[in-house]
Amino acid sequence: MLVDRGGLWYRVLVVRYGELGGRLGAGEFHCWWSEVSRLRVRDGDGGSGWFEDQVRRVDDGADTSFWSDRWLGEVPLCVRLSRLFELTENKTMYVADLLSVDSERWGEVWRWRRRLWQWEEGLLEECRALLLDVSLNPNVVDSWVWLPDPSSGYIVRGAYSLLVxxxxxxxxxxxxxxxxxxxxxxxxxxxxxxxxxxxxxxxxxxxxxxxxxxxxxxxxxxxxxxxxxxxxxxxxxxxxxxxxxxxxxxxxxxxxxxxxxxxxxx
Known part of the structure; x- marks a missing residue:
């Protein structure tokens, strides 16, 4: 429901709550949807919630946030490479925005606020090294897989048991x-x-x-x-x-x- 842009429920929710940065908005009022939408929204410190820690999958990268989603490693890149995240002007880009272009043109996508210092260039090289072995599957859209039970998928009873x-x-x-x-x-x-x-x-x-x-x-x-x-x-x-x-x-x-x-x- 949160990522299926072609689905009926997604279109209904866009009409009701709006769309921001290619994703569903939370609306102006506190309601049940505010709680649901928080599943894809991180706190300002880059932390994540228990639900978000249990789901992960990247295929075409079109719906996976490059900086904010935990798609590469145990923490999101906005935490692991927080200095680069502070300096980039494109904080909302998706994985596909970067990896769909040649690595020589990555600088065009990152768009830094200023010229990087030498030690910051070292962080950029670390980021490039992390991306060397990443490949996308352009024929399959991104989806969420419930990591505790990938075969059966998410069910309320399983999630509650995990919490308890x-x-x-x-x-x-x-x-x-x-x-x-x-x-x-x-x-x-x-x-x-x-x-x-x-x-x-x-x-x-x-x-x-x-x-x-x-x-x-x-x-x-x-x-x-x-x-x-x-x-x-x-x-x-x-x-x-x-x-x-x-x-x-x-x-x-x-x-x-x-x-x-x-x-x-x-």
Whole structure:
């Protein structure tokens, strides 16, 4: 659906969400399509998501981004050769744009913002060496192959199993309950008539109502533990004032985006 330009769904989505750089746009509003379109959009640091790490195939190169897609090696070229990526004026070119012309004319396709310095020329030679053994199949269009199971292809159950295998079940269940305010805090137990209203005070004895936000972020006893956690894992950040923003911050700082993907699947 994302790459089949001749397909009906592709044409419908182009009408609805537009097309940018030869690919489907994300639209102006947050909706389900914004999440789907992110499968082909990388963060500004060149990182990739769990789904994108599991698919790869290049045939004619017409739909594979030369710089941003992970098509040659374990990381995209915009990461491996980040200096060249910063200097090129053609950041959106496809593999076919470069490899369909003679190697002597590659400079016409790259189009640098300025003349390369000597050490940058060394990076360019490294890039040329990587491309020497690459050949395209002009008669077959690019497609995505689900690497965990190339024969059966992608299915939701297989993708979910892959995600869950990377995150302990008890961790994902706890995080799911926390983000949806389903933990047995005293304020929740009072709303369910398990406790009486006069028993809302935090278990730490600070006198404030024991909600999830207070217990995990605002409590002088428990909230202060996050500074120790940051020191332990070696990352830095600013405390958020709500649970979801705090969760997002820590998952990104520690490279744990897979946990967020698991929770979004539920």
């Amino acid at each position: 295998s990377q995150v302990p079940l008890k961790v994902s269940v706890f995080a799911w309950r926390l983000l949806r305010d389903r933990l047995s805090t005293r304020t929740n137990l009072i709303s369910r008539r398990v406790l009486s209203p006069d028993m809302s005070s935090c278990v730490a004895g600070c006198g404030h109502p024991e909600s999830a936000q207070h217990l995990f972020l605002l409590c002088d006893t428990f909230g202060s533990l996050w500074h120790l956690v940051r020191d332990w894992i070696g990352c830095y950040g600013v405390d958020a004032d709500n649970i979801f923003d705090h969760f997002l911050q820590f998952t990104h700082l520690t490279g744990g985006g897979v946990l967020l993907d698991v929770l979004l699947c539920n």
